Amino acid sequence: MADTARINAVVSDIVEGIRAAMFKHNVTYDEYQIAQSFLLDAFAKKDIPLLLTTFFNTTIVKIEGKMMGGSKPSLEGPYFIEDSPLIPQDGELAAREQDQGRMKALLRGRVTDLDGKPLAGATINIWHSTPDGRYSGFHDGIAPHYHRGRIITDADGRYSVRTIMPTPYQIPSDGPTGALLTAMGRHTWRPAHFHYKITALGMHTHISQAYFEGGDYVDDDCCEDVCAEHVVAEKTDDGVRIVEVDFVIPEAVTQALAA
Template sequence: MTTTEHATAAGSGASATETFRSKARGEGHVDHARVAAVATDALTALHDVIRKHDLTYDEYDALKAWVIRVGEDGEWPLFLDVFVEHVVEEVNSAHRRGATGTIEGPYYVPGAPESTGETTLAMRPDEAGTPFLFQGTVSDLDGNPLADACVDIWHADDAGYYSQFAPGIPEWNLRGRVHTASDGTYRIHTVRPAPYQIPNDGATGALIDAAGWHSWRPAHIHVKVSAPGKELITSQLYFDGGQYVDDDIAQAVKPELMLYPEPATSGEGEQVTYDFALDPA
């Protein structure tokens, strides 16, 4: 199995931008007082940074050119999801008592194929990677299992690419919506994902390079878990001891989100059990 063409920042950015535009989130009534308060504080903070570092006009012009390039590359969703979303998620999840969440990231696509109970994610016949069984139970905060809860799962392949955001990969590869069985359990057969590098040939990569940072994210599995009457939880699950877990460029790793794989009881690959307790809506 190969990805016949390399994913580019422009291609990935365009896909992420189009996906974001299809969302309804953020539309509707605008609270002008909150817009004014947030915008004023943001601009004041930026003014303070300019004064603190004695920004030159050359640096200011470079900033303007970079901002324009972010838009031209379609990378605002990528940039904001990498550098800003983790704080937005932290603020919005502070009330939760159940499962721990983290950022969604730019690569979610709604409408993945659905199944119930035990399933194997769509993948190529020669899909590379270690076979991986991801299983567990979805419950309420009292531990009562939730039948027909939905585990919406997606992740990168063994080369670090996402379907619909890199060429040469089938549309729904390693994506699915799995509904729990009557006892609240799910069993999802897939392959272990690889770490991946934020596309670095665009504006976001230019900033990362200029700052001397690395552009890697640790291997992770994305999930959105939901059930009627419960709050949707969006999360990413990481592998204990995995590369970049301690210095994730997106700062999205939390101790509660760590997976501890063991050899699969089937004798093939690995398996892990991870349970989700959902807060009431």
């Protein structure tokens, strides 16, 4: 059932925020009409999800992280696929022939609950871009088993899997959202990253990304998702980039978000 008081409070504050920005910048009627045309164009070209993801998904993620506790979450992005290949501990994500020469990465860490108890049997989905910034199952006809997989944590909550290093890539830049970012003097690049999605029985689904210290666009992500906790310090072992990330996962208590 709709919570009229909450809807009124949230929408009224959003409207007030927009009005305050309009007053602050003395927005003209011409600009108001341009904004209206922009929104109609974004809707017609099905660009609204990208527009919202670019500007507001990270905000929702921050709110969720604040309410739930545990490790800070990230936005999921549009390139997750269910039922990706099951990878054994210390296994390796499939890479295309032409990607074999890329720098290797070892992703490892531990999954625990808020009390530090290991979460055995948790499923960690890991996915990332190709070295040319594309995603399997979505771009260029790349078969969906490449550069993605699921790994099950061991009795101590640990995971370990090898893959290749991803690269920075551009979000779709030829639509209204890209045009808006360009008009704002901003770019459409995301820093290189790994995606994680962790599920465990009775636990909140945790979604995260790992970025790389010193990487391009780490300090200037077009989606503004990067936070210090998600930037992995530069560390290599015998030419392999070590990406050590632990996850602290809260229980799935939906009421917490309504408190």
